[in-house]
Structures are given as structure tokens and as C-alpha cells.
Amino acid sequence: MKIFCTSFFVVVFAFVSRTNALTCYTCSDSNYNGEAAETCFSTVSGTTSSATCTADSGTTVYYCRSQFTITDGVTTAIARACVASTGDEDANTEAVPTSDKCTTVLDESGNPTGITTCSFHCTTDNCNTKSTTSLVQCSTNCNSGSSGGSCNYITGTCVCKSGFSGSDCTTATTTTSTVLRKCVQCNSETDSGCSSSTTSVDCPGSETFCSTTTSTIYDASDAIIRTVTTRGCTTLFKAVDECSFNDIHTDAPISDSSVGYKEFNCFSTCDTDGCNTNTADGVINGNEAIVLQCVVCSDTTGSGSCDTATARQACASGSTHCKATAIYLISDRTDLSYSAAPGYKLVSLVRECATASVTTECTESSIGSLSLKKVTCAETCQGDGCNTGWPARPECITCSSHLVYDTDDYDQCLENPPVAAACTFPYEAYCVIQESGIQKGNRKSVEGYPRRITRGCFHSDIGTACSTYTPRDTEMESCNRTCTTDGCNVGSGSSIPFQTMITVVAFALLGKLTQI
Numbered sequence: 021m022k023i024f025c026t027s028f029f030v031v032v033f034a035f036v037s038r039t040n041a042l043t044c045y046t047c048s049d050s051n052y053n054g055e056a057a058e059t060c061f062s063t064v065s066g067t068t069s070s071a072t073c074t075a076d077s078g079t080t081v082y083y084c085r086s087q088f089t090i091t092d093g094v095t096t097a098i099a100r101a102c103v104a105s106t107g108d109e110d111a112n113t114e115a116v117p118t119s120d121k122c123t124t125v126l127d128e129s130g131n132p133t134g135i136t137t138c139s140f141h142c143t144t145d146n147c148n149t150k151s152t153t154s155l156v157q158c159s160t161n162c163n164s165g166s167s168g169g170s171c172n173y174i175t176g177t178c179v180c181k182s183g184f185s186g187s188d189c190t191t192a193t194t195t196t197s198t199v200l201r202k203c204v205q206c207n208s209e210t211d212s213g214c215s216s217s218t219t220s221v222d223c224p225g226s227e228t229f230c231s232t233t234t235s236t237i238y239d240a241s242d243a244i245i246r247t248v249t250t251r252g253c254t255t256l257f258k259a260v261d262e263c264s265f266n267d268i269h270t271d272a273p274i275s276d277s278s279v280g281y282k283e284f285n286c287f288s289t290c291d292t293d294g295c296n297t298n299t300a301d302g303v304i305n306g307n308e309a310i311v312l313q314c315v316v317c318s319d320t321t322g323s324g325s326c327d328t329a330t331a332r333q334a335c336a337s338g339s340t341h342c343k344a345t346a347i348y349l350i351s352d353r354t355d356l357s358y359s360a361a362p363g364y365k366l367v368s369l370v371r372e373c374a375t376a377s378v379t380t381e382c383t384e385s386s387i388g389s390l391s392l393k394k395v396t397c398a399e400t401c402q403g404d405g406c407n408t409g410w411p412a413r414p415e416c417i418t419c420s421s422h423l424v425y426d427t428d429d430y431d432q433c434l435e436n437p438p439v440a441a442a443c444t445f446p447y448e449a450y451c452v453i454q455e456s457g458i459q460k461g462n463r464k465s466v467e468g469y470p471r472r473i474t475r476g477c478f479h480s481d482i483g484t485a486c487s488t489y490t491p492r493d494t495e496m497e498s499c500n501r502t503c504t505t506d507g508c509n510v511g512s513g514s515s516i517p518f519q520t521m522i523t524v525v526a527f528a529l530l531g532k533l534t535q536i
Contacts, residue, residue, distance in 0.1 A: 043145045044084035046071040048099040054173025055161040060098050062151045070146055073102035081105040083116045084148035086140045092132040095152045109139050117141045160188040202293040203230035207250040215249050220294035223253035230296035231258070232288045237268060240280030251296050254289060257334035260310055261288040263302035291336055311335055313404040314342035315371040322348075322366035328442075332405045335373030341400040342407035343374035346446045351392040362479060363392070364447060371407050374400055382412045382449070397446060409442030415506045416440055416451035421473040434473050440507035443477035449504065452478045455513030456498040466494050475509045478502075486514050 047060035047068045059067040073082040082102050087109075089097035106114045110121055122138040140150045156176030162169040169180040169189030180189040200222040206214035220230075231254045237245045263286040268275050275281070286300040288308060298308050316333040319326040335342075351363035382397040399411035409415055417440050419433035440451075457471035458464070465471040469491065486499040499513030 041075050042073040042082055042084065042102065042143070043070045044073060044102045045069070045086075045100040045146055045148050046102065048097075048101075050097045052096055052098065052155070052173065053164075054155065054158050054171030054176070055164060056157060056159055057161055058157065060100060061095070061155070062157060068100070071102060074104070079106060079114050081116050083141055083143045084146070085142075086148040086150040088138050088140075088150075088152070090134075090136045090138070092134055095155055100148050103141075109137075116143060163189040198226065201228055201230065201253060203227075203253045204232075204251040204294060204296050205253065207252075208248055214251060215299075217251065218294070218297045220296075225253070227253035227255050229254045229257050229289045229291050230294070231290075232296045232298055232300040234286045234300040236284045237281055238284065239282075245281065249300075257289045257291070257311075258287050259289060261298070261300060261302055261304055261308050262286065263300075289334075291334070309337075311337070312339050312342065312373065312402075314339070314373045315344075315405055315407050316373065317369075317371050319366075319369045322368060324366065326369040326371055327366075329371060330405065330408055333373075338375050339373040341374040341377055341402055342405070343370075343372050343378065343398070343400045344407040344409075344411040345370045345372075345396070345398045346411055347394065347396050348446050349387075349392050349394055350447050361445075362447060364445060366446070367394070376400075380412050395447070410446040410448075413443060413446060413449055414440075414451050414504055414508065415442050416448075416477045417475045417507060417509050418443075418477065419475050421471070431471075431473070433475060434512075437475055437510060445477075445479070447479050448477035450478045450481055450502050451504065451507075451509035452476060452482050453499075453501040453509045453511075453513045454482070455500075458497045458499070458512075458514075460488060460495040460497045466496060469496065473513065 045068045049058055049060045052058060052061055073084075076082055082104055085099075085101060085103040085108070087099045087101075088095055105116045108117065109123070110117045117139070118141075120138060120140050122136055124134060124136040127133050140148070142148055155173045157173065158171035158176055158178055160178065162171050162178035162180075163184065164170055167181060168184040169178045171177075172179050178187060178189045180186070183193055185191045185193045202220040202222055204217050204220050205223075206217050208214040211217070231250075231252055233250045234247060235250075236247045239245055263284060266283040266285055268281040268283050273279060286302050288296070288298055288300040290296060290298075290308070291311075298305075304310060312335045313332040314335055315329050315331065317326040317329045317331075346369045347367040349363075349365040349367060353360045353362055377400045378398050380399045382395055384393045384395050386392075387394055397410065397412040399407070401407055417437045419437050421431050421433040453473065453475050455471075455473040457466065457469050459466050481502045482500045484501045484503075486497045488495055488497055490496070497514070501509065501513050503509060
């Protein structure tokens with residue numbers, strides 16, 4: 021009875037202490053982007069409307085609430101309203117919550133990885149003015165309606181899109197004129213002097229290369245019917261000077277097989293003003309020079325689009341090396357009792373032509389006091405298309421032995437492993453071998469016990485050593501070996517046979533002839 025009276029007194033006090041219905045700020049915004057019009061995130065009197073709450077009834081008490089949603093550290097939604105104590109987020113009580121309440125949904129590998137909803141409660145008129153502390157509103161809407169820009173709500177400044185500038189992204193910008201390539205532009209069909217012309221003029225568009233082509237038509241008896249030379253601008257680097265055989269491309273009847281006409285086409289491309297004064301004949305001579313070709317691609321968002329790229333492009337004059345630069349973030353997982361792969365995020369990967377060599381290395385830097393490192397790896401090499409794989413990381417042999425019981429029969433991974441190849445991730449700095457089931461001293465399989473060998477890439481040094489164990493009075497070994505050069509994880513887990521070592525050294529020397 022005493023408990024009932026106390027509870028009754030509290031309820032009555034709640035009723036008599038409020039002579040008028042409560043008023044609360046009422047607004048919501050489910051997608052915050054920092055624009056000036058979004059006043060719900062930073063509520064002040066006069067910018068956000070108030071609403072009169074429903075009168076309290078029985079055990080239902082109305083109060084003011086501000087509710088924020090934080091997605092991976094960024095406030096993305098807000099709701100301010102009158103809320104009933106019997107229908108709010110706190111399912112454990114029907115009273116007004118006396119403290120802040122937050123719930124989180126976690127997904128370790130997802131995007132987003134964490135969504136937290138926090139509710140803040142108060143019981144006086146228009147008290148729900150809780151605001152964010154780290155996000156900054158822009159002073160304008162950044163001309164978002166005309167796609168001029170958007171607000172960076174971390175800094176509170178407008179970020180303008182292409183074609184707009186200014187603090188509010190309302191100033192239209194003009195495209196800066198580009199320097200045009202100059203090429204000899206003519207054809208011998210309409211210009212008798214085209215074959216010897218050296219006069220170059222601006223290209224009509226954004227073409228960056230000059231070209232010379234010679235097309236020769238010959239008949240079934242190998243008699244030359246006609247030859248046409250053209251010079252012009254092109255967007256595609258085809259070849260320095262190369263020829264090919266083609267079926268004639270024109271209307272019937274001369275294209276009919278019964279006539280027997282064929283084409284012999286030679287084409288030459290170059291990348292400096294007025295360079296296409298040569299003769300396209302499939303022979304490197306005169307002002308022609310063999311150009312370096314490198315894999316060229318740029319992934320500045322870490323999308324992975326350049327990871328396995330191999331397509332080559334001709335480099336500009338003066339290029340002497342192919343280059344690859346990879347930047348990534350890495351965080352070791354120390355909460356696991358085994359050697360798990362680290363947390364990893366590719367930041368960028370650029371493959372390009374270069375005019376000088378760089379030191380082949382990976383450098384690390386810390387980001388504040390966070391438990392992660394930023395790693396930059398760079399490497400240059402000389403040789404067409406040599407800048408594949410991950411820079412400053414070895415290529416490793418990857419295979420796994422099948423189970424071999426009671427026998428020393430042929431095993432592909434043990435006896436004839438595949439060639440070394442680029443590892444999957446740039447943090448895999450080691451080539452490794454793990455081998456087990458070997459009789460100590462003679463490296464033979466033991467009847468009744470499987471023999472296994474695994475070769476691959478790994479992110480940490482697993483050591484180079486053997487451990488011994490003795491089942492059924494037979495001394496056996498399990499061996500690990502770690503190395504850091506291309507194709508070094510050949511042979512067994514404990515040693516490299518002499519003939520295999522010669523192969524590895526030769527492979528390494530061959531690679532160094534093309535890498536600097």
C-alpha cells in the first residue's frame with residue numbers, strides 16, 4: 021500500500037506541475053548535407069517551428085526529444101518532436117527517460133559499419149535544442165539547385181563542380197584553352213606535294229599524335245595498282261612504323277574476291293609538333309624512334325580498377341621508365357590469437373610513364389594517434405609494359421600440394437610449381453613455403469602420414485626454420501621458409517636445392533636487367 025501511494029503522488033505531481041501543455045521544437049531531416057536551409061540540425065528560436073504536445077493522460081507523459089543518427093562517425097539524420105513516454109525508444113519503462121539513450125547496429129566489414137541512434141530528453145518548453153558539435157553548416161546552399169556545388173559540412177565550405185567557382189559556386193567558369201598539337205595535314209589524292217610536305221598546322225580537335233599512312237593496292241598478279249599517302253592528326257598511338265595486310269575496303273566490284281585486290285597499309289605515329297614528315301614503310305629510320313610503352317591507368321579512389329591492368333600505351337618523348345605507385349592503409353589485427361590478414365584499404369594505384377627512376381621501396385607513416393599506417397610503395401622499371409603487379413613487392417609462386425599418403429609419387433606443387441605471379445594485395449611483402457609430413461634426414465614421406473606443401477604470398481615473416489615431432493618412433497619435420505625476391509619460394513620448406521638456386525638467381529638477374 022505504501023508503494024502505491026508513493027507512485028500515485030509522483031503521477032499527481034507530474035500533472036499539477038504543468039499548468040499548460042508542453043511545447044517542443046518539431047522538425048526532421050533524414051539526409052543532412054550542410055546547406056544553410058537545414059535549420060533542424062542547429063535549432064534556434066525563430067528558425068524552427070514549435071508544436072504543442074498532446075496533454076498528459078494517465079501514465080502517458082509527453083516530453084521533448086532530439087534524436088540524432090550517426091553513420092560511421094557522421095551525423096546524417098535529426099528528428100525533434102513531442103514524444104509520449106509510453107511509446108518512445110525506451111521499452112524498459114513507461115516513464116520519461118532520465119538519461120540519454122543510444123542504440124548501435126554494427127557490421128565489421130560492411131559499408132556503413134556502424135549506425136547509432138541517440139535520443140536526448142527534456143521536459144521544459146522548447147528545450148530540445150541539442151545540436152551537433154563537429155559539423156559545420158555552409159552559409160549558402162552552394163548553388164546545389166543548379167548543380168553548381170555542394171557543402172563540405174566538415175569544413176563548412178562549398179565545393180564547386182566543374183564549370184562553377186566562388187564561395188557559393190554561383191560563378192560560371194570558362195574552359196581554359198589547351199595547346200593544340202601541330203601536324204602535317206594532307207593527302208596525295210588531292211595534294212600532289214603531300215609525300216614531301218613539311219608544313220604543320222594546328223589539329224582540328226584535341227588530338228595529341230601525328231600520323232603518316234601509306235596505303236598500297238595490288239592485284240592478284242602482285243602488280244601495284246595505286247599508292248596513297250595521308251598525313252594528319254590522331255588520338256590513338258598505333259605504332260612507330262608498322263605495316264599490315266588487309267582486304268580492300270571499298271564498294272563492289274573492286275572489293276569482290278574475283279577481282280583479287282588487296283591492300284598493304286603502313287602507318288606511323290609520333291607525338292611532337294610536325295613530326296609526321298617521315299615515310300610510313302615499316303622501317304624505323306629518319307626522324308622515327310622506338311618509344312617506350314607502359315601500362316597506363318590511374319585509380320585515385322581505390323576502386324581496384326588498375327590492380328590487374330596490363331594494357332600498354334605509348335609514352336611521350338623523353339620517357340625512359342615505366343612507373344607504378346601504390347598507396348594503402350593498413351591496421352594489424354591484434355585481437356585475434358592467430359595471424360589474420362590485416363585491415364586494409366587501397367587509397368590509390370597509378371601506373372604511368374616516367375622520365376627518371378625512383379628508389380624501389382615502401383615507406384610508412386602514421387596518421388595521428390590511430391592504430392593504422394599509411395604505406396606508399398613505388399618502383400620504376402625499363403621494358404615495355406613492365407610496370408604490372410604491386411610496386412616494391414615480390415612476385416611469388418602460389419600452389420598447394422594434394423595429399424600424398426604412403427608414397428613419394430609425383431606432386432605438382434612440390435616438383436613442378438607454377439611460375440611466380442603478382443600477389444593479391446600490396447601488403448603481401450613475403451613469399452613463403454610451409455611443408456609438413458617429411459621424415460627428418462632423408463626428406464621422404466612416412467607411411468601412414470600425409471605430406472603437404474603450400475607456396476604463396478603472406479603479409480608477415482613466418483620465419484625460416486623446422487620443428488621436429490616423433491609419432492610412432494619416427495622423427496618427422498614441419499618446415500617454414502620466408503623470402504622476399506621474385507619466385508624465391510621454390511624448393512622445399514627447409515632448403516633450396518643447388519640446381520633450383522641457380523634457377524632463382526638467373527630469374528632474379530633477368531628481372532634486374534629490366535628493373536631500376
